[in-house]
Amino acid sequence: MDVPFLDLAAGYNELQAEIESAVLRSLRSGQYIGGSEVEAFEEAFARYVRAAHCVGVASGLDALRLALLAMDIGPGDEVIVPSHTYIATWLAVSMCGATPVPVEPLNLTFNIDPSKIESALTTRTRAIIPVHLYGQPADLESILAIARQHGLRVLEDGAQAHGSRYRGRRIGSHGDAVAWSFYPGKNLGALGDAGAVTTQDEAIARRLRLLRNYGSQAKYINDIKGVNSRLDPVQAAALSVKLKYLDAWNARRAACADGYAAALQGLPLTLPACPASAEPVWHLYVVRTAVRNDLQRALAAKGIGTLVHYPIPPHRQAAYADAGRSVGSLPIAERMADEVLSLPMGPQLSPEQQYWVIDALRDFFKEA
Numbered sequence: 001m002d003v004p005f006l007d008l009a010a011g012y013n014e015l016q017a018e019i020e021s022a023v024l025r026s027l028r029s030g031q032y033i034g035g036s037e038v039e040a041f042e043e044a045f046a047r048y049v050r051a052a053h054c055v056g057v058a059s060g061l062d063a064l065r066l067a068l069l070a071m072d073i074g075p076g077d078e079v080i081v082p083s084h085t086y087i088a089t090w091l092a093v094s095m096c097g098a099t100p101v102p103v104e105p106l107n108l109t110f111n112i113d114p115s116k117i118e119s120a121l122t123t124r125t126r127a128i129i130p131v132h133l134y135g136q137p138a139d140l141e142s143i144l145a146i147a148r149q150h151g152l153r154v155l156e157d158g159a160q161a162h163g164s165r166y167r168g169r170r171i172g173s174h175g176d177a178v179a180w181s182f183y184p185g186k187n188l189g190a191l192g193d194a195g196a197v198t199t200q201d202e203a204i205a206r207r208l209r210l211l212r213n214y215g216s217q218a219k220y221i222n223d224i225k226g227v228n229s230r231l232d233p234v235q236a237a238a239l240s241v242k243l244k245y246l247d248a249w250n251a252r253r254a255a256c257a258d259g260y261a262a263a264l265q266g267l268p269l270t271l272p273a274c275p276a277s278a279e280p281v282w283h284l285y286v287v288r289t290a291v292r293n294d295l296q297r298a299l300a301a302k303g304i305g306t307l308v309h310y311p312i313p314p315h316r317q318a319a320y321a322d323a324g325r326s327v328g329s330l331p332i333a334e335r336m337a338d339e340v341l342s343l344p345m346g347p348q349l350s351p352e353q354q355y356w357v358i359d360a361l362r363d364f365f366k367e368a
Contacts, residue, residue, distance in 0.1 A: 060181020
């Protein structure tokens, strides 16, 4: 049996008629920059996450970068980031001229460890970026308390956490702003690149709307130095359709996660841990094992797709060689990079496919 890591085509097929109708409506409108499709999605997504404002942009990276710029983060500033995350979190900081300062994660949840943040603060620290990694909210209560004590901004990276809840409240407005990616493989995925920022802060939202559109509110009048990073109306139309199904699809992901958790108990795997404060949406189901590479090859031989999130920590990438961080300087992130394996997960993963994955895992460890 072939089990893809994530079957995007199956998700499209399930909503094909609605998505194609929405896209065709957008194409026929003659409005190809901004307009009613973008405004409707921004309003719907803001309402969904209980935020006052949603500002659509071209990608998740732009959402992070422009949110930092809207908070006046720039050269000479430092921003706390997780050591274990996708490199976009770091790149956004660097693109603003600021310096990413990594803090190690908690072993059980993969998210940034709040107890390690204060020791990383300096007089140049201006913000903290907690990433809600793999769909599980970070410990916002602790992080926000540190930020308030030291006068810091909090920009949440919600790229993998659409619909997740922290202490009963949806991620979307706990910190100063939340950056979202709608990359096709996300829980709420577009048909290409797309992103947004949600916030309760009207000043941040107003500045974001300027930044994404050449610094302009009115054509040929430029108030600040901005960029071109606008949410495409076709993507907005598709996202509006998929937003209606997000909770139902997240519930399917949760059922898959429950199935893995029940069936994989007792195997020599470290399974995901979920604190009582968090309601994850299982963007990924990530296990850990010292024999990760052998296990991945064995699963591939049985037609099972897996991925490693992420094989090289940002501080070990050539892009950050100038930071001078040696091997072993961030040991938890490095160990995770050697051990993590993401199993097939998605709303279209069938029970039969999941049984095949579970049986293959059991067979591997039985023979090992």
